[in-house]
Amino acid sequence: MSARLEKPIFEYSVPGRAAEDQWPRDPGPDATADLPAALRRTKRPLLPEVSELETVRHFTRLSQLNFSIDTHFYPLGSCTMKYNPKACNSLAMLPEFLARHPLSPETVAQGFLSCLYELQEMLKAVTGMQAVALSPMAGAQGEYAGVAMIRAYHRARGDLERNEIIVPEAAHGTNPATATMCGCVVREVPVNADGDVDLEALKAVVGPKTAGIMLTNPSTLGVFERRIEEVARTVHAAGGLLYYDGANLNAILGKVRPGDMGFDVIHVNLHKTFSTPHGGGGPGAGPVGVSARLAPFLPVPLVGRRGDRYCWLTDRDLPQSIGRLSGFMGNAGVLLRAYIYMRMLGREGMAKVSEYATLNANYLLAQLTRAGFDAAYPERRATHELIITLKRQAKELGVTTMDFAKRLLDHGMHAPTTYFPLLVPECLLIEPTETESKAALDAFVKAMGEILAEAAKEPERVTSAPHTMPVRRLDDVRAAKQLDLTWKPTGAHAIPTTS
């Protein structure tokens, strides 16, 4: 990796320079003469004036400052950073798909709609749910749709008291945040020492105010919730519904289905299990699947079929829908990528994904344990991911999880997820995914072992890492206190870009 930093694009800007080949012809000054002066812009925006080559070079150099799946091992737990097949991108970007306007008539959309319809059907099959809506644009929006449907269901039955959502204390932060966005009150339940939900505590918390519970299985602790059927019975008996956060579907694809476990609603992160790109933080896609009783509340639009024609279903077809969550059809191009990936996997490939993801995680767990690391749940199988805790190393050597994470970057590997779940002290949540080879896993174990040895011998080398990246550790406190959120013309910045 080049350690060279790249100056902001605005510092390449020269008045009068332009990538003019990209501009349309000048329609002349009269073309806009009808726009009233009072409504017109008077000062030009701060956009760079640069050539096409300068632009390409600048952004190519910026790209080279990133770690990515294509360039580095990226075992970020709970994020499923698997290989994104190139065909999924190139076929979703066929010119006809790119050019199709979202509001163009169904008669010129049969190709696109057929892909979406079949995607709905495949997602029903792999999740065991009765109906699927594709439009939620990210996992968090899928969660929102799920909880909003649970609320709408209770309301439609005239059961207006149910406003409590139960989440296990280990849940992802979006779960409680979603419950709040849906106007619900969050009740947390503890998990017991081996990582399963504390059933007695759950029984104590459910009641006539319970709207539902948000769970993922395998849980965020990287283990399978063994008493899931009892959890389902308990919540259902109290009149609540079960929501499945599909973040961890990679562990169970083709092996067990949320619908069969008793869940009423699920969201699926297509950018995890179905390998659509993470794009530096999005776009994601979070389709939702539901049991029959929640189907009337699905977000619109859906794709339906009448005879041999595919069509949109809107709130006219689903009058009880929770409504529309996006301007058009969610992240349509992401849906196409997932469709292509699922067709390539096919029936046979689905189970292979979870088998090899699980093999890789359990292998890493075994080898890391041999290398002197502590499993958070040593008596349990790993699922598609595993958690180790560096509590002992932090105490004995004064080297924290954050230090290990930063030092891994020097070894050319992206760090696993750190300090999540919050329940496990000094933890690393590691998800290798099925697309990594044994050699890549062995290299990770070796790097972890070397860092551990270094931590004993030369701890400051670890606590001051990274040493080979474009920047050293960044001052986050300064970033939040002396807010610098936009570039200002020369002179305003006291910090030199290069050393």
Added chain:
Amino acid sequence: MAFIPHTREDVEAMLAAIGVGSIEQLFDEIPANLRLGALAGVPESLSEMEIGRLMAERARLDGRPLCFIGAGAYEHHIPAAVWAIATRGEFYSAYTPYQAEASQGTLQLLYEYQTMMASLTGMDVSNASMYDGASAMGEASLMAVRANRKSHSHRILVPSTVHPHYRKTAAAVAGNQGLVFEELPYSMEEGRILPGALDRYDGQDITALVIQQPNFFGRLEDVDALCDWAHARNILVVAVVNPTSLALLKPPGAWGTKGADIAIGEGQPLGVPLSSGGPYFGFMTARMEHVRQMPGRIVGRTVDAAGRAGFTLTLQAREQHIRRAKATSNICTNQGLLVTAATVYLSLMGPGGLERVAAASHARTRELTDALTKVPGVRRLFRGPVFHEEALAIDRPVAPVLESLAARGIVGGLDLSEHYPELGQALLVCATETKTTADIEHYANALTECLRAARAA
């Protein structure tokens, strides 16, 4: 096919290291009665060559009609460099920049994006993007409730000239937290907020006023007067704007005496293809005083341990992974890949190029309107200037006319009757710089024939 690199020898060595006899044994914690048998409902796997054939056939079914719809998604020229850069693996296959030292490329790009969007909208700060323009309006309404401490009503005024899908989405995204969206009527002559529509709210507790410019009909609202009316009553202003139009039109930060408080919009016109509605990205900018109420990721510039400049995610105390149930939003991702495309697009266009795109789109729409209103039975619905869309009345039912146009390879516009039945047989059309005089003539001729045929039928 599952993109798995393991050889048989690898698998055997790994199972031995774990101490199990088979991969199947690794699933022994799942209750046996829950285990799935064969996965019916998923077809057999396809090779890359086979899926390539299939997708090419599906694409051919949809064809490439000549498109004259806007209505919130606009066809603009996208320089080849935009997606060549955005699909580089280093951007395409990276995740949220949690490890800042290994993500300086994405972080710096987001900082440059924030700079461009803040300046384009005339505001102080920008976040790193939202899902899309419609959902951003919901988030902006929630933000206004948090930011307007003088108001306790949670009432948001939304003109019916705001995109109908935006109004529906905002209600779905924000309605569960008790926000009430109240519709303002529009003038059937002007296609703008009805003068005097605000009078009845004088003296009432209102949290925010939403103003879309240009509005759904392409028409220009009197943003200065609307903004000042709101501010005089401690009502926050949420601007919904088209980013291309801001090269020509007054940015929200300059509306009225004080400027809008929050600006949002659909970022798609900035280098993102139409692609059936997504992925797009919503932008959101605001005045500095509201920055701590913003949802979503924000990137800041700071220093590293060696005193050099670097970039990091900042103000994270607002977000769900820290604040959990008390976060400003449950939003987790932004639309990073689309923001990458937009930042490259804005760099290639520069201030002059974006002005050119806006002016050419405006000019083409006037040309289109002139050509179509010469067709017998077609007239403009509203008087006064537009940006790059125009509402037309036609003397025959719209849906069948659009269908016959589609059969001739023309997507002729949006039937307004679904959302505005009071307008009668009305059509919303758009032209951007991508349309030539020949395209426009082709459309006018086709429309003449379709209407003639409809009358004869």
